[in-house]
Structure formats: structure tokens, C-alpha cells
Amino acid sequence: MQKPNIVVLGAGYGGMMTTVNLQKKLNTHDANITLVNKHDYHYQTTWLHENAAGTLHHDRTRIQIKDVLDFSRVNFVQDSVVSIDPKQKKVKLEDGELDYDYLVVGLGFESATFGIKGLEEHAFMINNINSARLIRDHIEYNFAQYNNYKEDRPELLTIIVGGAGFTGIEFVAELANRVPELCQEYDVDPSKVRVINVEAGPTALAGFDPELVEYAMNRLEEKGVEFRLGTMIKECSPEGILVEKDDEQETIKSNNVIWAAGVRGNSIVEESGFEVNRGRVPVRDDLRTPDYDDVFVVGDCAVLFNKETERPYPPTAQIATQMGSTVATNIKLLMNGAKELESFTPDLKGTVASLGHTDAIGVVFDDKKLFGRSASIMKKVIDNRYLMQLGGPALVLKKGKLDMYH
Amino acid sequence: MQKPNIVVLGAGYGGMMTTVNLQKKLNTHDANITLVNKHDYHYQTTWLHENAAGTLHHDRTRIQIKDVLDFSRVNFVQDSVVSIDPKQKKVKLEDGELDYDYLVVGLGFESATFGIKGLEEHAFMINNINSARLIRDHIEYNFAQYNNYKEDRPELLTIIVGGAGFTGIEFVAELANRVPELCQEYDVDPSKVRVINVEAGPTALAGFDPELVEYAMNRLEEKGVEFRLGTMIKECSPEGILVEKDDEQETIKSNNVIWAAGVRGNSIVEESGFEVNRGRVPVRDDLRTPDYDDVFVVGDCAVLFNKETERPYPPTAQIATQMGSTVATNIKLLMNGAKELESFTPDLKGTVASLGHTDAIGVVFDDKKLFGRSASIMKKVIDNRYLMQLGGPALVLKKGKLDMYH
Structure with a gap:
């Protein structure tokens, strides 16, 4: 009897946790497990804004896949996915093709620009290690240029961040901490620098408790961030x-x-013919696609509705990680011929938005609000917990945020 | 009786050593000493290529003027010189005007582009802290961009250095050491990077012993530097x-x-009506201009001929520093009514070109050739000796190159 091929696409939070759990649950004679990823590293998407601001080096954010997975138990293919053919059970890669018996799609997110003119061409996006590093270097290069012009060019020192959601706020918070360092490195007068956050909605951090939002905005405004709420970006040039x-x-x-x-969700999913809602597959309770019993979707390519509120769960690292565990369980159940699979229910432990260094806001467990240092510590605890699940204590020691007080 | 006004323009090697020596030789009731400089720091021009390559931080290269001079004995004016009127004994600054009784012109160098089309607009120059830092950031930014394009753009990773003289060679040597670090930082394949040195003359390091030149070129070629000798740059775009x-x-x-x-030499000197030869004033033996008994010129704005060879001495930091000492002596002699001033004779201790880290070539004292580590140590000894003369042991400890073996 031939061993089934399990193929996992993408080494993000969902794909990595699926693979780590499959590696634990299955023996090498049970199945061939193959992970496909563009790079030989996994990265923490939730830390990329720190790399982009230049407050954390990107090597802290990325984790070599070989340091987490056992390549004698998992095949790793470094390649880019071109398309998926769920009817033929094939995945087309740039440099080859893979057959699968069970597929896990964890291809992550893309920026959505809502058709705003010029945004795709002229704005930067915090999407991956390469693009985050480019933002860091772009800002630094503009600071470096400033003193080399005879005329004043304030646009070099003006940083605009579109969006006051989770990422937008965490990013301006890092920038607010980074600007004084940039001014020192490049001999620039801090009063010349502007950090402007533009948000179309009436409030920052929509969905957060108003008291927490007010705390966050006050702290950021004290550090010089300008907010433009209820303001639409019409065009970028x-x-x-x-x-x-x-x-x-x-x-x-x-x-x-x-x-x-x-x-x-990654447009490859939509282009491959899966049913999507804003690029995300509305998965069944067991995280399979509506149409295919052998295709699971995890992370940002999946959308799952909270039955109580009838609203989708936000696409977070926490949920993607938990999905990986359920998918591994369900693949093993399917292989054993089970009729009933495990239903996925997110175990929401809380949400904390970092405001840089030792500052943060958040809600944990049953609606307890946290501010400042305690929220900041909780954020680091959450980040380290993920590293523990992914790679155990060694990975926490290597890549964790261990200095809780700075 | 009114105290004479001594005005020193420029805080480069020549201007700083003049001021430091005047501060030692004169009492505050003897004269008003005023130093004018664009920035509040002095920098080591001979280290700028390291800042430009990114192998040494620019804060190591610059020295706060207040850390060297005693501002209770010397007036410091941070301003840019616009022009000099030697007949009216006035210096026009961007934000004011100064009268002098004795003037020392140490306004440094400018790049000479020999009318090559597009060079001024499209090439970078290693002229000061701002422009050196810009080169570092420009190269880094291009490396950061490389992985963000789908198509291959090798021009981002191609670095061309025009000139295989002292600065050109020292700069490519630093680049050769920097490239592997850049490749690691930006995930770039080292085989994609090119460092090309283009030199119009038939040899690199013209004037150096051929054995030393061969050693230098071999070492740099081993590290991947491509040389194009006897090759003219016709245009830059x-x-x-x-x-x-x-x-x-x-x-x-x-x-x-x-x-x-x-x-x-700085074009302000020529524009102010002084007699010049390629922008440099052909000074008398006592370092005064041919036409004015109260104007001294030091460093790159001066040209002095070696009477034995009838060729000009090269514009080096060593000679500029020594000139500063002679000028201070001569100003004191003039103030005391002396008819005869001290003649300047360079005390050439040797020349060492760094090849990066612990490698170098050089000639010291009476034509002894040095290669590799011993030359590299000698280079650092020379650099530290200058810091000792400028600011004593404290400055050596603060800014010196103290690790002789790395």
C-alpha cells in the first residue's frame, strides 16, 4: 500500500503549526509530509512592522525552517506556488509539480488596496521580510538624503501610514520610537519630522474598547504622531x-x-477556482473547503464565522496557529477512515496591541483591560508562547522577547 | 591697544591644528581667536571612505570641536563662508561678517570632475560626512530593493568607483570587505555583486612602488574587485x-x-580673487599667499612645490597638519613684529594605503616598503598620532584605532 502524500503550502503561522503537529502525530511510514515555501525561513508576520520601522532586526523575526522541522521526517521544497488544481489533486510550482492526497493551503495574505489610485505603484506594504526591510532602508535613505540638498525638502522626512487598525497603530508606535534614533544617526532636527496616520473610519483601532483607544492615541500623540481620522486616501502619487x-x-x-x-487572502486561491469571500475561503467547521474533502485551508486564506456574533473572526496569528493543530488532527482522522472530524473553535486568549518598548494596550481572557507595562509584558508572553509551541524552549531562547522590562 | 583678530576658516586638518596651536601659544589677552566652520564637528577626511563603504560609523570619524578646543580661549562660529575680501580684511558668512587682522584659510577640497558629462549630477562623491553617509545608505538601499523586483536588476548590485588613486583604492578595499556583510544583511547572492574600479591612467596608485601596487591589486582582485585601467569615463548617466x-x-x-x-581647492578661494593653480593658492615658504602678508593658506587650498623634484607635494592630511603648526608659529612671530618668518618644510614620515581590516601597503621613512599587517599597524599608528597631536591622550582613547590586530 502506498503512503499518502500530505502537501502543506506556505510556512506561515498556519502552515508551520500544521507541519509541526503532523510531524509529531505521524510516523514516517504513515505518510509523506511535504512543506512548500518560497523561502527557507518562516517569519513572524506580527513582528514585521518592527522590522519595517527599524526597531527590530529582521533576523529576529525569521526562523530557519530547518531549525524547527526534522527534515528526515518532512520533505521541504523551496519553491513558489503557481496554482492549485483540486480536481486533479495537483499543485503547480514554478519549478515543478506535486501530487497530493491531502492538501493544506496556508498561502497567507496580500495587501488589499480597494482600488485606490496609485497605491499599488507608489505606496510600500509591510507584507514580508523583503518588503519590510525595504521600508526600513527607504526611510533611512530619505533621512540620509535630507542634509545633502541645499533647499528644504520636508517630504523626505514625512512618513504617512495608511490605516489605524492593528498593524497601522503598532507601526506608527514603532516609528515614534525610531524617529529620535534616526534624527541622531542622520543629524536631522526632530521638529522637521512628521509621522501622520490616516484612517478612513471614525476611530483608531476599531473594535477595541474606547478607553484603550484613547490611551493609545494619547500616548502616540505625546510622541508626535498626527492622526487624521475620518479621512479617505483618494490617490497616491x-x-x-x-x-x-x-x-x-x-x-x-x-x-x-x-x-x-x-x-x-492570497489571490492564488481565488485564481485556482476555490470559492472565496474577499480572497478567503469560507471553510467548514473542520477547516475543509466547501467543495473538497481533501483540501484544508488555514490562516489568512480562510474565513470562519463566529456563530454568536455572525461576524468573521479576525485573521490573527493566534487563530492561524490553533487552526494548524486542528488540521493535523483531522488529517490523521481522515487517514484512519474516521467519518467525523474535529470542529475548530478558536480559543481567544486576548488581544494586545504594542505601543513600542514597554507600552501596550490589550484585552485578555474575560474582558480584563490592560494598559502600559502589564499589557506590554502580556504581549511578549503571547509571542514567546507561540515560539514555545512551534519549536520548544530552544526556539524561545533563540528568538524570544525575553527582556520583559525593556 | 586693541587685540588683533585672528580668524581661521575651516575646521579640517589644517584649520584645527592651526587653532589648537594658537590656543597653546597665545594668551587670551594677546589676541581674539575665532574659528569658523559649517558644522560643530571636525572630521577625518582620510576615514570618510570607510564611512561611505559602511565599514566604520561616521561618529568614529567626526570629533566635536568643543571636545578639542577650549571655548573660553577660542570663539567658535558655526556658519558657512560665502567669500573673502582680502583688501578690506573681511570674511562674508551666510549669517554675518567678520573682520580680521590675520586670516588662515583652510576651506578644504572639492571634487574635480574635469568636465566629464553627467558626473556632477549622477555620481556620488566622498566629500564630507553627509555625502559619505549618503553613499553608504544609497548602496544599502539598492541591496534592499534587489529582492523586491521580479526581474533581475544587476545594476542595483554593481558599484563603480572612478579613480584608482589613494582614495579610490582605499574605498574599493573597504567595499570588498563590506560586500559579504551586505549580501548577508539583504539575502543577496554574492556572485551577483560587482565592484569595478575604472582608472584613466595606465596603473593603479600612480607614484607608488610597482611591487606595492601589484600586491594591492592582487589582494583586491582576490576579493572580487575588477580593475579597468587605461579606461576613460566619458559620460555618467x-x-x-x-x-x-x-x-x-x-x-x-x-x-x-x-x-x-x-x-x-575650495572654489571660494578662487572666487575671492586669490591667485590659484587648480583651485589651490601657490603659497610662499612661510605659507602666506603671494599677495597678502596677513593671509595664510593651509591644507587642500594650498599648493607647495618640492624644490628638489619641482613637483607639488600631494595634498595630504600629514602635510596639512604640519602646516597648522607652522602657521600658528608665524602668526605669533608677526604679532611680535618679527621680520623673518619660519619656512615650512614637510616632514614626510611615510605613506600607507589601507586595504581594509589588517591589510595595507606603504612606504615609511627612507623608502622602506611595508606590506600586509605591518603596513596596517603603521596606518593605525599614523592615525592615532594625529589624534594625539590634536586632542591628547583622551582623544586617542575616544576616537583612535586601538585594536591594532583587527
Whole structure:
């Protein structure tokens, strides 16, 4: 009897946790497990904004896949996925093709620009290690240029962040901490630098408790961040952005526009013919696609509805990680001929938004609000917990945020 | 009786050593000493290529003027010189004007581009802290961009250095050491990177002993540097350079062109009506200008001929530093009514070109050749000796190159 082929696409939170759990649950004579990923590393998407701001080196954020997986038990293929053919049970890669018996799609997110003119071409996005590092270097390069011009060019020192959601706020918080360092490194007067957050909605951090939102905005404004709420970005150009509020338009000149306002599922999923909702597959309770019994979807490519609120769960690392565990269990059940699979229910432990260094806001467990240092410590505890699940104590020691007080 | 005003323009090697020596030789009731400089720091011009390559931080290269001079004995004016009027004995600054009784001109060098088309606009120059830091960041930014393009863009990773003189060679040597670090930082395959040195003359390091030149070129070629000798740069554009050798033309694509092939004296000197030779004033033996008994010129704005060879001495830090000492002596002599001033004779202790880290070549004292580690140590000894003369042991400890073996 031939061993079934289990193929996992993508080494993000969902794909990695699926593979780590499959590696634990299955013996090498049970199945061939193959993980496909573009790079030979996994990275913590939730830390990328720190790499982009330059407050954390990207090597702290990425983890070599070989340091976590046992390559004698898992095949690793470094390649890019081109398309999936769920009817033929094949995955087309740039440099080859794979057959599967069970497929796990964890191809992550893309930026959604909602058709805003020029955004795709002229704004930066915090999507992966390469693009986060580029943002860091782009901002630094503009600071380096500033003193080399005879005329004043304030647009070099103006940083615009589109979106005051989770990523947008965490990113401006890191920038607020980074700007004084940049001013020192490049001999720039801090009063010349502007960090502007533009948000279309009426509030920052929509969905968070208003008391927490107020705390966050006050702290960031104290550090010089300017908020433009209820303000739409109408257009992005090499010169900056055109915004509109209450029918009045204004141009803000900037050579550093970073769009952090929307994500959708990887378009490969939609292009491969899966049913999607804003690029995400509305998965069944057992995390399989509506149409295929052998295809699971995890992380940002999946959307799952909270039955109580009838609203989708947000695409978080926490949920993607938990999905990986359920998918591994369900693949083993399927292999053993089970009729009934495990239903996935997110175990929401809380949400903490970092405001940089030792500051944060958050909600944990049953709606307890946290501010400042305690929230910051909780954020680091959450991050380290993930590393523990992924790679055990050795990985926590190697890549964890261990200095709780700084 | 009114105290005479001594004004020193420029805080480079010559201006700083003049001021330090005046501060030692004169009492506050003897004269008003005023130093004018654009920045509040002095920098070691001979280390700028290391800042530009990114192998040494620019804060190691610059020295706060207040850490060296006693501001209770010397007035410091942070301003830019616009012009000098030697007949009216006035110096026009961007934000004011100064009268002098004795003037010391130490305004340093500018790049000479010999009319090569596009060089001024599209090539970078290693002229000061701002421009050196910009080169570092420009190269880093291009490395950061490389992985963000789907198509291959080798011009981002091609670095062209114009000139195989002292600065050009020292700079490519630092680049050769920096490239492996850049490849690691930006996940770039080292085989994609090119460092090309283009020199119009038939040899690198013209004037050096051929055995030393061969050693240097071999070491740099081993590290991947490509030499194009006897090759003229005809034009520089945003796309790269057009070169010509033996009547054949070739375009080399590059987004990183650094011109390190020629310097001249600051053009303010010529524009102020002083007699010049390639922007440098042919000073008398006592370092005064041919026409004015109260104006001294030091460093790169001066040219002095070696009477034995009838050739000009090269514009080095060593000579500029020694000039500063003679000028201070001569100003004191003039103030005391002396008819005869001290003649300046360079005390040439040797010349060492660094090849990065622990490698170098050089000639010291009476034509003894040095290679490798011993030359590298000698280079650091020379650098530290300057710091000792400028600011004593405290400055050596703070800014010196103290690790002789790395």
C-alpha cells in the first residue's frame, strides 16, 4: 500500500503549526509530509512592522525552517506556488509539480488596496521580510538624503501610514520610537519630522474598547504622531497622497507612504477556482473547503464565522496557529477512515496591541483591560508562547522577547 | 591697544591644528581667536571612505570641536563662508561678517570632475560626512530593493568607483570587505555583486612602488574587485557610465557610481580673487599667499612645490597638519613684529594605503616598503598620532584605532 502524500503550502503561522503537529502525530511510514515555501525561513508576520520601522532586526523575526522541522521526517521544497488544481489533486510550482492526497493551503495574505489610485505603484506594504526591510532602508535613505540638498525638502522626512487598525497603530508606535534614533544617526532636527496616520473610519483601532483607544492615541500623540481620522486616501502619487475629509481635499507631500489598511487572502486561491469571500475561503467547521474533502485551508486564506456574533473572526496569528493543530488532527482522522472530524473553535486568549518598548494596550481572557507595562509584558508572553509551541524552549531562547522590562 | 583678530576658516586638518596651536601659544589677552566652520564637528577626511563603504560609523570619524578646543580661549562660529575680501580684511558668512587682522584659510577640497558629462549630477562623491553617509545608505538601499523586483536588476548590485588613486583604492578595499556583510544583511547572492574600479591612467596608485601596487591589486582582485585601467569615463548617466579604452566604447550599467578621481581647492578661494593653480593658492615658504602678508593658506587650498623634484607635494592630511603648526608659529612671530618668518618644510614620515581590516601597503621613512599587517599597524599608528597631536591622550582613547590586530 502506498503512503499518502500530505502537501502543506506556505510556512506561515498556519502552515508551520500544521507541519509541526503532523510531524509529531505521524510516523514516517504513515505518510509523506511535504512543506512548500518560497523561502527557507518562516517569519513572524506580527513582528514585521518592527522590522519595517527599524526597531527590530529582521533576523529576529525569521526562523530557519530547518531549525524547527526534522527534515528526515518532512520533505521541504523551496519553491513558489503557481496554482492549485483540486480536481486533479495537483499543485503547480514554478519549478515543478506535486501530487497530493491531502492538501493544506496556508498561502497567507496580500495587501488589499480597494482600488485606490496609485497605491499599488507608489505606496510600500509591510507584507514580508523583503518588503519590510525595504521600508526600513527607504526611510533611512530619505533621512540620509535630507542634509545633502541645499533647499528644504520636508517630504523626505514625512512618513504617512495608511490605516489605524492593528498593524497601522503598532507601526506608527514603532516609528515614534525610531524617529529620535534616526534624527541622531542622520543629524536631522526632530521638529522637521512628521509621522501622520490616516484612517478612513471614525476611530483608531476599531473594535477595541474606547478607553484603550484613547490611551493609545494619547500616548502616540505625546510622541508626535498626527492622526487624521475620518479621512479617505483618494490617490497616491510619487509626490504624496491626496486625502478627503468632509468633502474637502488636501495634498500631503511625502516620499514615505506605507499602506497598512487592508489585507485579503492570497489571490492564488481565488485564481485556482476555490470559492472565496474577499480572497478567503469560507471553510467548514473542520477547516475543509466547501467543495473538497481533501483540501484544508488555514490562516489568512480562510474565513470562519463566529456563530454568536455572525461576524468573521479576525485573521490573527493566534487563530492561524490553533487552526494548524486542528488540521493535523483531522488529517490523521481522515487517514484512519474516521467519518467525523474535529470542529475548530478558536480559543481567544486576548488581544494586545504594542505601543513600542514597554507600552501596550490589550484585552485578555474575560474582558480584563490592560494598559502600559502589564499589557506590554502580556504581549511578549503571547509571542514567546507561540515560539514555545512551534519549536520548544530552544526556539524561545533563540528568538524570544525575553527582556520583559525593556 | 586693541587685540588683533585672528580668524581661521575651516575646521579640517589644517584649520584645527592651526587653532589648537594658537590656543597653546597665545594668551587670551594677546589676541581674539575665532574659528569658523559649517558644522560643530571636525572630521577625518582620510576615514570618510570607510564611512561611505559602511565599514566604520561616521561618529568614529567626526570629533566635536568643543571636545578639542577650549571655548573660553577660542570663539567658535558655526556658519558657512560665502567669500573673502582680502583688501578690506573681511570674511562674508551666510549669517554675518567678520573682520580680521590675520586670516588662515583652510576651506578644504572639492571634487574635480574635469568636465566629464553627467558626473556632477549622477555620481556620488566622498566629500564630507553627509555625502559619505549618503553613499553608504544609497548602496544599502539598492541591496534592499534587489529582492523586491521580479526581474533581475544587476545594476542595483554593481558599484563603480572612478579613480584608482589613494582614495579610490582605499574605498574599493573597504567595499570588498563590506560586500559579504551586505549580501548577508539583504539575502543577496554574492556572485551577483560587482565592484569595478575604472582608472584613466595606465596603473593603479600612480607614484607608488610597482611591487606595492601589484600586491594591492592582487589582494583586491582576490576579493572580487575588477580593475579597468587605461579606461576613460566619458559620460555618467542615471543608467551607468560610458567608458572608452583603445578607441572602443562600452556602457556599464550601474546605479552606484562613486567618483573618487580628483580634488581641487575650495572654489571660494578662487572666487575671492586669490591667485590659484587648480583651485589651490601657490603659497610662499612661510605659507602666506603671494599677495597678502596677513593671509595664510593651509591644507587642500594650498599648493607647495618640492624644490628638489619641482613637483607639488600631494595634498595630504600629514602635510596639512604640519602646516597648522607652522602657521600658528608665524602668526605669533608677526604679532611680535618679527621680520623673518619660519619656512615650512614637510616632514614626510611615510605613506600607507589601507586595504581594509589588517591589510595595507606603504612606504615609511627612507623608502622602506611595508606590506600586509605591518603596513596596517603603521596606518593605525599614523592615525592615532594625529589624534594625539590634536586632542591628547583622551582623544586617542575616544576616537583612535586601538585594536591594532583587527
